[in-house]
Amino acid sequence: MAAWLEPLHAQARRMGNATLRGLVDDDPARAGDFSLRVGPIHANFARQRMDREALGALLGVAGDMALPVAMRALFDGATVNVSEQRPALHTALRSGLGQGEIATRARGQARAAHERMADSIATLEASEVTDIVNVGIGGSDLGPRLSVDALKDWRTGRFRLHFVGNVDASEAGHVLDGLDPRRTAVVLVSKSFGTQETLLNGAILRDWLGSGDRMHAVSANVAAAVAFGIDPGRVLPMWDWVGGRYSLWSTVGFSIAAAIGMQGFDGFLGGAAEMDAHALESPVEANLPLRHALTAVWNRNILGLPTQAVLPYDQRLALFPAYLQQLVMESLGKSVRTDGSPVATATVPVLWGGAGTNAQHSFFQALHQGTDVVPADFIGVVHPAHGHSGSHAVLLANLLAQSEALANGCADGDPQKAYPGNRPSTVLLLDALTPRSLGALIALYEHSVYLQATMWGINAFDQWGVELGKRIAGDLLPAVSGKGEARDPVTRALLAEIHGHG
Ligand SMILES: O=P(O)(O)OC[C@H]1O[C@](O)(CO)[C@@H](O)[C@@H]1O
Numbered sequence: 388m389a390a391w392l393e394p395l396h397a398q399a400r401r402m403g404n405a406t407l408r409g410l411v412d413d414d415p416a417r418a419g420d421f422s423l424r425v426g427p428i429h430a431n432f433a434r435q436r437m438d439r440e441a442l443g444a445l446l447g448v449a450g451d452m453a454l455p456v457a458m459r460a461l462f463d464g465a466t467v468n469v470s471e472q473r474p475a476l477h478t479a480l481r482s483g484l485g486q487g488e489i490a491t492r493a494r495g496q497a498r499a500a501h502e503r504m505a506d507s508i509a510t511l512e513a514s515e516v517t518d519i520v521n522v523g524i525g526g527s528d529l530g531p532r533l534s535v536d537a538l539k540d541w542r543t544g545r546f547r548l549h550f551v552g553n554v555d556a557s558e559a560g561h562v563l564d565g566l567d568p569r570r571t572a573v574v575l576v577s578k579s580f581g582t583q584e585t586l587l588n589g590a591i592l593r594d595w596l597g598s599g600d601r602m603h604a605v606s607a608n609v610a611a612a613v614a615f616g617i618d619p620g621r622v623l624p625m626w627d628w629v630g631g632r633y634s635l636w637s638t639v640g641f642s643i644a645a646a647i648g649m650q651g652f653d654g655f656l657g658g659a660a661e662m663d664a665h666a667l668e669s670p671v672e673a674n675l676p677l678r679h680a681l682t683a684v685w686n687r688n689i690l691g692l693p694t695q696a697v698l699p700y701d702q703r704l705a706l707f708p709a710y711l712q713q714l715v716m717e718s719l720g721k722s723v724r725t726d727g728s729p730v731a732t733a734t735v736p737v738l739w740g741g742a743g744t745n746a747q748h749s750f751f752q753a754l755h756q757g758t759d760v761v762p763a764d765f766i767g768v769v770h771p772a773h774g775h776s777g778s779h780a781v782l783l784a785n786l787l788a789q790s791e792a793l794a795n796g797c798a799d800g801d802p803q804k805a806y807p808g809n810r811p812s813t814v815l816l817l818d819a820l821t822p823r824s825l826g827a828l829i830a831l832y833e834h835s836v837y838l839q840a841t842m843w844g845i846n847a848f849d850q851w852g853v854e855l856g857k858r859i860a861g862d863l864l865p866a867v868s869g870k871g872e873a874r875d876p877v878t879r880a881l882l883a884e885i886h887g888h889g
Contacts, residue, residue, distance in 0.1 A: 389731040391448055391842075392688055398441040399689045406809045407434055407794040414439070423675045426661045427824035428831065429816040430675055434794045435682050435762075436690060436811050445681040448842075449671045457841045458667055458834070464489030467837075468630070468848035469725045475848040477633035477833065481826070482660035484667055493628055497637065500624050504638045505649045507603060507623065512545055516572045516601060520549045520562060521642040522592055523576035524584045525713060526631025527605075528552040530829075531576070533710040534635060534643045534655065537703045537825055540772035543648045550642075551592070554584035559591050572601040574641045578631050580604070580611035583857070589615065605638045630848045632713045633833060651822045658826025666834040676834030682813060683839055686762045688732050690811075696754065696763040697740035700786040703820055704766060708740035711832060717850045718836045724844035734843050740764075744785045754793060755806055763812040765790050766828070770819040790814055 388396075411417055411433060421433035421442075437445065449455075461467055462485040464474040479485050479493035511519070521531055532550045535542075549562045573592045577585045593616060596602060603621045604612040612622045623638040635643065636656055644652035666676045686692045695715075697708045719735035741749065743765075754761050767786045771779045789812075796808020815831075817824040840847035865871035866882055873879045 391452060392732060394444050395441070395448065395685065395689050398437070398444045402436075402438060402441060405436070405438065407436060407811065408796075408808065410436070410438055411794075423673060423678060425665045425675045425831070426658065426827050427818040427821065428662075428675070428827055429818075430679070431814045431816075432678060432682060434790060434812050434814070435685070436809070437682075437685055441685075442681075445685060446671050449677055449681060449838075452842060454677060454838055454841060455671065458838070461837055462490065462663070462667055463487050464493065464628070467846070469846055470849045470851065471627075473848070474628050475630050475633060475837075476628045477630065477636055478663050480629065480634075480636035481656040481830075482663040484663055489628075493626070496624070496626060500638050504623055504641055504644060507621065508641070508645050508649065511572055511645065514572075515570055516546065518547045518549060518566050518571045519642060519645050520551055520566070520571060520573045520592060521576060522551045522573060522585055522588045523639075524552040524582060525717075526634050527576035527578065527582075527585065527639055529706075529710045529713050530632070530635030531640060531642045533704075533706040534640070534825060535646045536706050537820060538643070538647050538651070538655075538822055539703060540820070541647045541651050541822055543646070543651070545648075546645050548642050548646050551588050552584065554587055556588075556591060559588050563592075563595055568596050568598075571596065572603060574603040574605060575612070575615070575617065576605045576639055576641065577612075578607050578625055578627075578629075578634065578639075580606040580608035580615070583860075586615070603641070605641055632717055633848075635829070647822060654822035655826040658821075658823035658828075659830035660826075661823070662827045662830035662834065666830075676831050677838055679813070679831060679835040680838035680842070682762075683736070683835065684842055686811065687734075687736050690760070690762075691733070692736065692760055692762050693733075694737040694739060694759065694761050696761050697738060697766070698743050698746060698763050698786075698789075699740075699766040700743040700782055701766065701768045701820060702742055704768075705742040707766070708738070710829075711740075712738050714832060715836055717853070718847040719840055719843070719845065720852060721840075721843075721845040725846050726844075730843055730845060732843055734845060743789065744782065747785065747789065751789065754810065760810050762810075763790075763793065765812055765814045766817070767814065768817045768820045772820065786814070 418433045422431040462478050464476050464485060466472055467475050474489060476493040479490050480497045528550060535548045551559045551562050575589045593602060599616055599618060602617050604617045605623045605625055606612045607625045607627055609622050613619050625637045625639060629637055671677055697711055699707050715738045716735055721734055722730055724730055765786050767783060793810035793812055794808060796806035799805040837847050863873055866873045873882055
């Protein structure tokens, strides 16, 4: 076991069987004291299974591990992505807090690309284009897809936005169905410009458009985009210093900016910048991303909870769990430390979730009475963008009720009807769902992920685990197409079945 976890385990032992209900009842100030506010986000951690002393120990660990120093290193462009020898400067895309030459240069590149993106969007706005299709996958899809969906109340209405990610061509087919190629622009987003799915979908879209005039690209590999047939004037740059899953703040956010306008996009960046300043400058005891990260580590390593649920009580945030699955699980799904040695702690929890109240009618049964305790992040929005105050009151009442029910449980003489309770959750309340608050919310999770990775000694910015499957798929392609044999016997048997139906 990692030595830094020992005092935390000692805290858990001291707390013994303390329950959430007991913690709140015995400490009347806890409900308010265990909360933090940053700009448009209020966070309440009172229903996490730690008392003040345990929290103090966690904050002590944060200091001992020099987490504030690690945060400064991130902003200043230290080589935090060790296996690829790169910085991870997503903060330079939205705030001016990074010091030194590397961060300054990145900011300059980001500013210039941002201006070019604004010009491209202005040109499209002045054209006859009515629809824009974002073609990309993973980080080149999930962030833009989430943000365009979440900010639907902020859309200018100038364009309809569409997304094609899956190599399953039925997605492209269904998206293109009903679109007019003469009034549609395509933006091919791929940091590497080597992602098979995106290149195949890009080729489908290129053929469908019949002209390269409305084909745009975003890539760190400009030469490959040009070789693909995209006019160099329509290729917007990104860089190896920004990770794909951290890239929606860059030109990768083209579709977001097209949807909500450059002013809206700047508000989105501004919200993230607000969280950046807070993450970098606020003391450990008042630092929201740090508290979020310490809570995650406590739940994973001290309480041994293997999964984490994210439960947005806002239909506009329904894609947030899917977005976070990449951010969290691609970043933290590691078993070796940055030096290659095995980790001495459990790392990434399985992240899952869905929008309330719908999820209450699907998997909440397991949250309340299943044998695994699942910590949850509830995300609510105080002011809706619609006028149906009655519905919104019901939505918020359900959010509050679920967090309360999970924590307090309910005894019953009939064991089928008893709720064990003592199930932890955090409640995040956004004043309203705006570009600013969404930017701040995403940046909160980004920083939390980085801090968790720092505590575990792992690299949050590489993803070698996705390569093997890609390689095997490449090797298997001839066999799937009936031009070869698979080596693996199970795969061979499955191919026989597939071909038997051919
Ligand atoms: O933007 P690209 O280079 O097409 O990559 C898409 C995605 O593929 C991955 O490299 C691996 O799944 C992700 O990290 C990335 O966001």
